[in-house]
Amino acid sequence: IKCIGILTSGGDAPGMNAAIRAVTRTAIYNGFEVKGIMRGYKGLITNEIIPFKTQNVSNIIQQGGTILKTARCMEFMTPEGRKLAYENMTAQGIDALVVIGGDGSLSGARIFASEYNFPIVGMPGTIDNDLFGTDTTIGYDTALNTIMEAVDKIRDTASSHERLFFIEVMGREAGFLALNGAIASGAEAAIIPEIATEVDQLSELIGNGFRKSKNSSIVLVAESELTGGATGLAERVKNEFPQYDVRVTILGHIQRGGSPSASDRILASRMGEASINALLEGQRNVMIGIQNDELVYIPFSKAIKNQKPINRDLLNTIKILSI
Numbered sequence: 376i377k378c379i380g381i382l383t384s385g386g387d388a389p390g391m392n393a394a395i396r397a398v399t400r401t402a403i404y405n406g407f408e409v410k411g412i413m414r415g416y417k418g419l420i421t422n423e424i425i426p427f428k429t430q431n432v433s434n435i436i437q438q439g440g441t442i443l444k445t446a447r448c449m450e451f452m453t454p455e456g457r458k459l460a461y462e463n464m465t466a467q468g469i470d471a472l473v474v475i476g477g478d479g480s481l482s483g484a485r486i487f488a489s490e491y492n493f494p495i496v497g498m499p500g501t502i503d504n505d506l507f508g509t510d511t512t513i514g515y516d517t518a519l520n521t522i523m524e525a526v527d528k529i530r531d532t533a534s535s536h537e538r539l540f541f542i543e544v545m546g547r548e549a550g551f552l553a554l555n556g557a558i559a560s561g562a563e564a565a566i567i568p569e570i571a572t573e574v575d576q577l578s579e580l581i582g583n584g585f586r587k588s589k590n591s592s593i594v595l596v597a598e599s600e601l602t603g604g605a606t607g608l609a610e611r612v613k614n615e616f617p618q619y620d621v622r623v624t625i626l627g628h629i630q631r632g633g634s635p636s637a638s639d640r641i642l643a644s645r646m647g648e649a650s651i652n653a654l655l656e657g658q659r660n661v662m663i664g665i666q667n668d669e670l671v672y673i674p675f676s677k678a679i680k681n682q683k684p685i686n687r688d689l690l691n692t693i694k695i696l697s698i
């Protein structure tokens with residue numbers, strides 16, 4: 376390997392820039408050339424590829440978003456698109472790739488790598504934390520902190536007006552943000568796609584709180600067809616709570632932005648270094664993961680496809696702590 380290409384793909388996540396910095400500098404430290412690919416896989420197809428020096432990644436560790444830009448590229452899902460990408464990439468002299476992204480991006484990497492027998496190492500960059508084989512993903516901790524701060528603010532209004540708030544958080548089809556966001560913000564309940572919502576139980580829980588003179592309630596709802604989202608759930612249960620003024624807040628893309636937390640910067644930096652070490656060791660088609668503070672290599676086939684289990688005990692924790 377002489378030249379390593381790097382790209383960010385899918386939804387942006389805080390810490391992606393710290394990852395780009397770590398990959399670039401570790402690669403250059405080890406004598407590789409580095410090329411930055413703009414707009415994810417799209418930049419491979421449109422040939423937007425620029426040489427990266429150590430200075431290209433100066434002063435970015437603290438920035439949210441991604442300096443390489445990102446996209447969800449439909450063309451890369453076709454064999455013709457991938458062929459064009461491969462041709463441009465090899466013409467540019469790139470002979471290995473580091474892909475930072477979530478489930479969709481690593482699924483793309485997996486197909487591309489096997490189709491062209493090309494070395495690719497992935498890094499888990501997504502606020503959703505839904506990749507198997509890693510305790511956390513880059514961006515998840517920052518998003519959790521953003522959720523916590525937002526819910527703290529909403530709590531002021533919930534309590535002053537004695538309202539019941541359903542707050543929708545992101546996560547695609549996974550409930551990690553809702554579950555841990557609920558614990559961090561002291562919410563009454565978390566509604567997640569992994570576990571069917573018993574409306575009766577939820578009504579009872581909130582009703583009990585009300586009887587015990589709690590004057591407000593906060594429920595975190597993971598976005599998903601399975602939960603119905605905050606709006607859907609509020610519709611379903613609001614008649615059960617005539618005592619409450621019900622409100623819905625959808626946090627939205629505020630969860631994806633902002634300066635990365637210390638944990639995310641450290642995770643991204645360690646994983647970035649590990650991605651180059653992986654290539655040096657001859658690893659390919661693996662995602663860097665972290666398990667009990669140890670960096671590990673997870674085959675793409677295992678990392679993707681929503682196989683990461685949720686810790687169901689946490690629902691009980693929320694229940695106990697909200698009595």
Ligand code: F6P
Binds near residue numbers: 503631
């Ligand atoms: O994967 C990150 C994520 O923010 C999900 O939580 C969410 O479902 C999705 O991306 C939103 O995507 P977009 O920004 O394209 O609307």
